[in-house]
Amino acid sequence: xxxxxxxxxxxxxxxxxxxxxxxxxxxxxxxxxxxxxxxxxxxxxxxxxxxxxxxxxxxxxxxxxxxxxxxxxxxxxxxxxxxxxxxxxxxxxxxxxxxxxxxxxxxxxxxxxxxxxxxxxxxxxxxxxxxxxxxxxxxxxxxxxxxxxxxxxxxxxxxxxxxxxxxxxxxxxxxxxxxxxxxxxxxxxxxxxxxxxxxxxxxxxxxxxxxxxxxxxxxxxxxxxxxxxxxxxxxxxxxxxxxxxxxxxxxxxxxxxxxxxxxxxxxxxxxxxxxxxxxxxxxxxxxxxxxxxxxxxxxxxxxxxxxxxxxxxxxxxxxxxxxxxxxxxxxxxxxxxxxxxxxxxx
Amino acid sequence: xxxxxxxxxxxxxxxxxxxxxxxxxxxxxxxxxxxxxxxxxxxxxxxxxxxxxxxxxxxxxxxxxxxxxxxxxxxxxxxxxxxxxxxxxxxxxxxxxxxxxxxxxxxxxxxxxxxxxxxxxxxxxxxxxxxxxxxxxxxxxxxxxxxxxxxxxxxxxxxxxxxxxxxxxxxxxxxxxxxxxxxxxxxxxxxxxxxxxxxxxxxxxxxxxxxxxxxxxxxxxxxxxxxxxxxxxxxxxxxxxxxxxxxxxxxxxxxxxxxxxxxxxxxxxxxxxxxxxxxxxxxxxxxxxxxxxxxxxxxxxxxxxxxxxxxxxxxxxxxxxxxxxxxxxxxxxxxxxxxxxxxxxxxxxxxxxxxxxxxxxxxxxxxxxxx
Numbered sequence: 001x002x003x004x005x006x007x008x009x010x011x012x013x014x015x016x017x018x019x020x021x022x023x024x025x026x027x028x029x030x031x032x033x034x035x036x037x038x039x040x041x042x043x044x045x046x047x048x049x050x051x052x053x054x055x056x057x058x059x060x061x062x063x064x065x066x067x068x069x070x071x072x073x074x075x076x077x078x079x080x081x082x083x084x085x086x087x088x089x090x091x092x093x094x095x096x097x098x099x100x101x102x103x104x105x106x107x108x109x110x111x112x113x114x115x116x117x118x119x120x121x122x123x124x125x126x127x128x129x130x131x132x133x134x135x136x137x138x139x140x141x142x143x144x145x146x147x148x149x150x151x152x153x154x155x156x157x158x159x160x161x162x163x164x165x166x167x168x169x170x171x172x173x174x175x176x177x178x179x180x181x182x183x184x185x186x187x188x189x190x191x192x193x194x195x196x197x198x199x200x201x202x203x204x205x206x207x208x209x210x211x212x213x214x215x216x217x218x219x220x221x222x223x224x225x226x227x228x229x230x231x232x233x234x235x236x237x238x239x240x241x242x243x244x245x246x247x248x249x250x251x252x253x254x255x256x257x258x259x260x261x262x263x264x265x266x267x268x269x270x271x272x273x274x275x276x277x278x279x280x281x282x283x284x285x286x287x288x289x290x291x292x293x294x295x296x297x298x299x300x301x302x303x304x305x306x307x308x309x310x311x312x313x314x315x316x317x318x319x320x321x322x323x324x325x326x327x328x329x330x331x332x333x334x335x336x337x338x339x340x341x342x343x344x345x346x
Numbered sequence: 347x348x349x350x351x352x353x354x355x356x357x358x359x360x361x362x363x364x365x366x367x368x369x370x371x372x373x374x375x376x377x378x379x380x381x382x383x384x385x386x387x388x389x390x391x392x393x394x395x396x397x398x399x400x401x402x403x404x405x406x407x408x409x410x411x412x413x414x415x416x417x418x419x420x421x422x423x424x425x426x427x428x429x430x431x432x433x434x435x436x437x438x439x440x441x442x443x444x445x446x447x448x449x450x451x452x453x454x455x456x457x458x459x460x461x462x463x464x465x466x467x468x469x470x471x472x473x474x475x476x477x478x479x480x481x482x483x484x485x486x487x488x489x490x491x492x493x494x495x496x497x498x499x500x501x502x503x504x505x506x507x508x509x510x511x512x513x514x515x516x517x518x519x520x521x522x523x524x525x526x527x528x529x530x531x532x533x534x535x536x537x538x539x540x541x542x543x544x545x546x547x548x549x550x551x552x553x554x555x556x557x558x559x560x561x562x563x564x565x566x567x568x569x570x571x572x573x574x575x576x577x578x579x580x581x582x583x584x585x586x587x588x589x590x591x592x593x594x595x596x597x598x599x600x601x602x603x604x605x606x607x608x609x610x611x612x613x614x615x616x617x618x619x620x621x622x623x624x625x626x627x628x629x630x631x632x633x634x635x636x637x638x639x640x641x642x643x644x645x646x647x648x649x650x651x652x653x654x655x656x657x658x659x660x661x662x663x664x665x666x667x668x669x670x671x672x673x674x675x676x677x678x679x680x681x682x683x684x685x686x687x688x689x690x691x692x693x694x695x696x697x698x699x700x701x702x703x704x705x706x707x708x709x710x711x712x713x714x715x716x717x
Contacts, residue, residue, distance in 0.1 A: 009390050114639070115645075116697070120666050149646075153666045156667045198409075198410050202374075204373055204406060236640060248378065308693075
């Protein structure tokens with residue numbers, strides 16, 4: 001492995017190369033003090049360089065030996081893990097069906113649509129549904145709601161929370177007549193208490209917050225969903241350097257994916273739309289450009305089809321492209337009225 | 347927050363000096379670079395960069411609140427939990443109390459439909475004492491098209507609240523709380539916005555009205571992309587003004603006709619797209635809100651005023667807290683009067699369409715007329 005690929009500072013790298021060490025094996029057997037004398041740096045610095053080098057070597061996999069690569073997981077293990085985590089329901093059966101049961105934990109899902117289609121509504125619904133207790137088929141987790149536009153209205157969250165509790169009590173009555181111990185004692189205020197609300201006013205704060213989430217979630221381990229509403233707003237106003245924007249957005253997407261994976265939570269990013277000139281006419285497409293469209297694992301587009309709201313799975317490694325109708329009612333996201341199905345609870 | 351100085355963040359001296367030596371002074375500068383770029387720039391190891399960035403992020407990151415504490419704060423501190431009642435019962439119920447604080451509410455509609463009338467009524471309501479359902483505060487009215495009529499304002503006041511306005515000196519006091527600004531260009535508007543931010547808390551300003559936003563950019567640029575980007579900074583600024591001062595901000599917008607090129611479909615909606623091409627005549631009579639889709643995303647509540655078959659309607663086209671309801675209304679001497687408090691619920695394209703049929707019979711106030 002070339003010394004040029006080690007994550008050390010440029011001047012240290014320069015000194016290593018100048019002293020003739022171009023590969024890892026050339027100095028890995030030296031003692032730190034020997035290296036320090038050769039490079040004319042302090043003992044501590046040399047020890048640090050050697051530590052970084054041995055760490056990189058381990059990650060690369062050794063030549064003869066175990067056969068598995070460090071840090072990898074077999075596909076079989078991953079399948080079992082996936083089955084352990086229930087998905088987060090959207091309260092609309094059709095929508096859940098095309099999503100394979102709901103929003104998946106450990107993945108980043110992007111949801112975009114025209115203004116007024118129900119993105120914030122879906123975001124609030126998910127923030128509440130993640131709190132459905134395990135006994136009722138939910139995750140019993142908490143939610144982080146990152147609001148960049150100021151569209152989170154507490155009154156609406158209260159309405160949806162009350163409706164969710166009502167639905168659960170109804171369902172509890174039907175399914176668990178004998179289970180006296182499992183009385184639902186949730187109050188809408190309890191639900192509101194479990195939503196951590198951050199208001200972000202600039203893209204710097206957005207990046208800082210996503211960096212900080214690592215520490216925050218380690219302290220609040222029961223957070224199971226992070227909703228960003230919307231990820232676009234601050235990156236659309238007033239950004240002169242588009243290349244910088246692309247770099248920042250992809251950095252952010254990677255950090256979010258890492259968060260989703262490390263803490264096994266769902267990340268939902270709400271996006272806006274823009275018009276794009278393709279094939280001689282304007283078409284609607286999600287904002288933030290082509291490079292961003294690669295960043296998220298799943299992509300759902302909400303749109304109007306005649307008089308109904310529909311959701312379309314635009315991109316997913318495991319779900320088929322399909323659309324499903326849904327509606328926004330005073331109780332939140334529900335099945336579309338024209339389908340006349342009773343809501344089947346988990 | 348973004349412009350916070352790195353030197354004041356309590357980083358270990360050595361690394362703080364390195365940041366300053368390489369012209370990375372504010373948090374914004376530091377966070378705009380990826381960690382590898384910082385490593386190259388500052389010539390420091392990755393572990394140190396990671397911990398420095400984590401430290402900076404923690405300091406710049408906004409504090410959190412639970413949704414519950416948010417609600418309790420608003421219920422305790424604010425009038426009607428953060429709403430300005432419009433005295434139109436149906437609309438107030440739909441909006442959970444009235445025009446909400448801290449967010450942008452947009453009024454859009456064809457010329458002469460009653461947007462300025464609505465704004466005048468709202469300004470009056472905000473200046474009324476709390477005992478009459480007002481906010482007892484000052485109002486800043488940014489009048490771009492010179493449509494503000496103080497005579498009409500007093501008329502609305504006298505007809506709607508005769509008990510207050512017939513008392514001596516009350517009309518003067520109420521009208522004295524409404525401050526009218528008349529910026530002649532976008533740059534003047536930008537300047538006055540910044541001054542407003544400063545005086546917002548001092549003068550007990552409880553409402554900001556901008557009439558109209560579209561007029562600021564018409565005449566500066568042609569249609570299309572430039573208009574959207576010009577207002578980018580203003581949109582963010584006005585939204586943050588609304589939020590940090592927790593006041594309602596009402597903005598009016600104009601309409602324009604939908605051009606032939608505009609479809610509102612995605613690539614996977616090919617079938618409906620082909621139908622739309624055949625149906626072009628339908629498009630020509632359609633009006634859409636000006637200022638583009640970026641603006642449409644930025645406003646939180648959109649109230650569309652339109653005319654169908656000679657009857658005016660006010661409908662809640664976009665709102666996170668209400669269903670899409672339409673209420674018929676008339677303009678009277680006391681402002682806007684809803685003809686029915688039970689709105690009709692709308693679905694699909696009707697929610698966003700702006701109709702302008704049979705709209706010739708309108709009342710002239712201070713020179714408003716349909717061309």
